[in-house]
Amino acid sequence: MSDSNVFITDTPGVWLNQFLQQKRYSSLTVVVDDHTATHCYPLIRAALPLHHIIQLPAGEEFKNLATCTLIWQKLTDRHIDRHGLVIVLGGGVLGDMAGFCAATYKRGIDFLLVPTTLLAQADASVGGKLGIDFNHFKNHIGVFHLPVATLVSPLFLKTLPVSELRSGFAEVVKHCLLDGPEAWQSVTAQTLAEQNWATWVAHSVALKENITRQDPTEKGLRKVLNLGHTIGHAVETASLESEHRLLHGEAIAVGLMAEAFLSTQKGWLPESSLQEITHYLTATFGTPGQTLSGRAVLANARQDKKNKSNRILVVLLRDIGKPEWDVEVSEKELEASWQYYQSL
16 A cells, blocks of 8 residues: 555445455445445445445434444444454445444454545545534544545545535535635636536545644644634534534535634735635535524534633634634634624
């Protein structure tokens, strides 16, 4: 293997067959959800040797300890030992949760991520963050633990509805804002329908691997990857109690706009850049969650795991391509950012 443990290929079945022939795992377990069992598993099934299947319900609402208990119980019932391999075939929710279960089962067994959504391929499956939600707080319980490999294939993106592509696109946009003006101008020159996903997945993987290699456990630099996520996660959590739940990427798009506003209010990000960011994101995503309670969003932001000593910390932009992490903002500033978003 190369220094990277992320592999991008148009032929995932061939890659998996070669990978497994090189190993001597005592067992193989494939974890799928109701969606990937139907649309993605058939694309790799013939390439796999004898294996067990664990099928789970799909959705963020199942990313909890109860589902983890089910996974651990099935592994235990099948006498899976520490020399087995778990292949996780799914999006970010399944990758986070089943990866967490593998990393903690018998103090950790090998797992291989096969992300099937744009969100997972561009972001969630890279960098070793694993975890589950707890009492509606996003990723409240978790660990840092790298998979033995991550297999990324554009083939799976063809199985996605437009809504899921759009959701994953928010993380692509975030990475372009972090990378600099050239990437930002390139991605915004095209609409969602015109994007070359293979190009942007490779760009996101390279950028995130470079950052996480320097700071694997998020002590400093890696924090920039949370751009848009303090407010974004707060919005996503608030939407769980509403009639219209937001997809992760929709909430992150909201967070990117609100945190760009805060960057401008600090006197950092030029007003023209704020307008560019807002215009492109509203043209792509609309204004999801705009009617959510500002009080609920603020309450969730206070619980964000990136906070320290009751200080609300966010990632802001001094300019496009120049992020600053651990920037303290007041509740009044957060309220103003939410009012800005509601005014769009």
